Amino acid sequence: MTVPTLIGRALAVPLMAIAFMALAVAGLGTEAHAATRVAVFEFELLDTSGEFDIRGPKPDEVHRLNLITDDMRQRLKEAGYEIVDLAPQDARIDEATPFRNCNGCELEIARDLGAQIEVIGLVQKVSNLILNINFQLRDVATGQVLRAGSADIRNNTDESWLRGISYLVRNRLLDPPLTGKAAP
Known part of the structure; x- marks a missing residue:
């Protein structure tokens, strides 16, 4: 050599x-x-269709609300976020809901859970065929809205609700990628 x-x-x-x-x-x-800690609160239903029940959402609608909440949590987890367990604050959450009427009271709950950002969502039922899914993502420390989105869906089925939430997560929540405190 x-x-x-x-x-x-x-x-x-x-x-x-x-x-x-x-x-x-x-x-x-x-x-x-550490991954960004996110409190994803249960989606709520606002039924303005005229077929609402004073006792609350119908069982199939409760099922769909849980379905899209779980789907959003899973998608955020897959994107690298740490999903906060809300169970320690169940009593406060029950007392404060619906969040659309509490003027940001969920921020304190999310803060007490150690979350850095929170997601709240609302499904407005206009009729049995026309629904609107909305979400808002906020910085827990400041209350600043970081992202928001809305999707109109047609048909009141599991598939249509899941397509609506899929669209919102892909095109409004995670695209473009979140930065700053909201990044995973």
Whole structure:
């Protein structure tokens, strides 16, 4: 072997070791960075269709509200957010709902749960065939609205509600990607 080849091999081993150490340190940095904590409150129903029941949403509508809430939570989790468990504040949530009438009272609940951002949602039922799904994402510390969206859907089925929430998450909530405090 020639002298330049021997020197090249001698330098290659330490350089590879330095590169592996840099990769390991970079990996530790991303693991140490905590994901943004999000409180996703249950979607609510505002029935203005004239077929509302004074006892509240019908069982199939309660099912769909839970379905789209769970779907939004799952999509946010897959996007790298940490979803906060709301159970410790169930009594306060029950007392404060509907959130559309409480002038931001859910911010304190989200803050007490350790969330950095919150998501509230509302489905307005105009008729059995026309519904509107709305969401609002806010910074818990300031109350500032970071994102909001609305989607009109046709047909009162699981599939149409899920398509509406899918559209909102993909095109209003996560696109363009969230930055600052709202980033995962």
